[in-house]
Amino acid sequence: xxxxxxxxxxxxxxxxxxxxxxxxxxxxxxxxxxxxxxxxxxxxxxxxxxxxxxxxxxxxxxxxxxxxxxxxxxxxxxxxxxxxxxxxxxxxxxxxxxxxxxxxxxxxxxxxxxxxxxxxxxxxxxxxxxxxxxxxxxxx
Numbered sequence: 001x002x003x004x005x006x007x008x009x010x011x012x013x014x015x016x017x018x019x020x021x022x023x024x025x026x027x028x029x030x031x032x033x034x035x036x037x038x039x040x041x042x043x044x045x046x047x048x049x050x051x052x053x054x055x056x057x058x059x060x061x062x063x064x065x066x067x068x069x070x071x072x073x074x075x076x077x078x079x080x081x082x083x084x085x086x087x088x089x090x091x092x093x094x095x096x097x098x099x100x101x102x103x104x105x106x107x108x109x110x111x112x113x114x115x116x117x118x119x120x121x122x123x124x125x126x127x128x129x130x131x132x133x134x135x136x137x138x139x140x
Contacts, residue, residue, distance in 0.1 A: 050101040057083065060091035066116055067097065079116075
């Protein structure tokens with residue numbers, strides 16, 4: 001193998017002496033080409049989304065049992081304790097929920113923390129209505 005390399009080297013040197021591989025380079029000028037101007041694109045600045053955090057009380061099937069404002073964690077824990085006392089076999093847990101705020105301010109009626117209070121009020125009214133009906137039927 002070394003002899004092959006040596007032979008090729010000798011052939012190359014002999015060819016150079018004869019001028020076979022000596023190349024004359026002609027000065028060729030390339031045509032000037034215009035470069036395209038880079039177009040600068042304005043990138044949209046990412047606006048940070050404002051988020052609001054809530055405490056969510058969930059069941060083991062990921063059903064939301066209650067939602068409380070971030071500063072009302074103690075109320076969420078009370079709800080969790082009440083649910084665990086009601087049924088000991090089911091799994092309940094608290095998890096933070098992040099919601100993006102829209103540009104328009106939310107009204108107080110849409111506050112999800114008040115849903116439990118509204119349900120309690122409705123149940124109380126139904127119970128009092130049922131008691132009134134029972135009283136009327138006893139009077140007759």
